[in-house]
Amino acid sequence: MSRAALAIALLAGCTPALQEGAYTCDGADECPPGWFCHAGGRCHSFPRAFGEPCASDAECATGHCDRLEGTWPSGYCSRICDDNSDCPESWCGNYGSCLRLCTPPSAECPAGSDCIMWIYERVPQATIGRCVPSAVGAPRVPATSCDPMVEEPACPWDGYWCADRAGTAACARACPPGFVCGRDEHCVDVGDLHPVCLRGCVSAAECDDPDAPECGAIGGVQVCAPSAWLAP
Secondary structure, three states: OOHHHHHHHHHOOOOOOOOOOOOEOOOHHHOOOOOEEEOOOEEEOOOEOOOOEEOOHHHEOOOEEEOOOOOOOOEEEEOEOOOHHHOOOOOEOOOOEEOOEEOOOOOOOOOOEEEEEEEEOOEEEEEEEEEEEOOOOOOOOOOEEOOOOOOOOOOOOOOEEEEEEOOEEEEEEEOOOOOOOOOOEEEEOOOOOOOEEEEEOOOHHHOOEOOEOEEEEEOOEEEEEOHHHHOO
């Protein structure tokens, strides 16, 4: 039944038998009262399941719509978590929400996020990814030294990888195939498992991160990086 037909029936005082998925929608306000607009544009009487797109907590059976603290224009139904035991469908992200898994590269993630390859114990899991904040339009996180051998995520930001080059490790945003780095950044192969986004530069005066203070060439591209990464 179309939205127009439903509206006519309600105005006429009729109460049609409501069928799951029978009504089309673009948002919850276009469904019968108390119903929810699911992925695929169909109305259902039950809230959205984990991993489905959402715009508010009320739409989710889990009671939590992860919009990365409001920075994503849309999100996905998730759970608040302290550790992986709180996330039966996936893993606990660095910012306290269960991650939405995806298959990289893909467009499965909500607007404002990208699907990047999952890396566990420094081994890429080519068919498992996670939705992380997009680099485009996002604030740049300063390069920070890290330990690539720790079991827990070595970098405190989702989507960042503890890249090791010449025995020196630093957190940088991973940029697997299809991922676009932020403004003034370059996707650079530093010789580790996969490339990372590094800030472009002309001189060291532009490199204000304490752990990446030097401007030099890596792979023919001038970037800000730890001094050891630029050694000949």
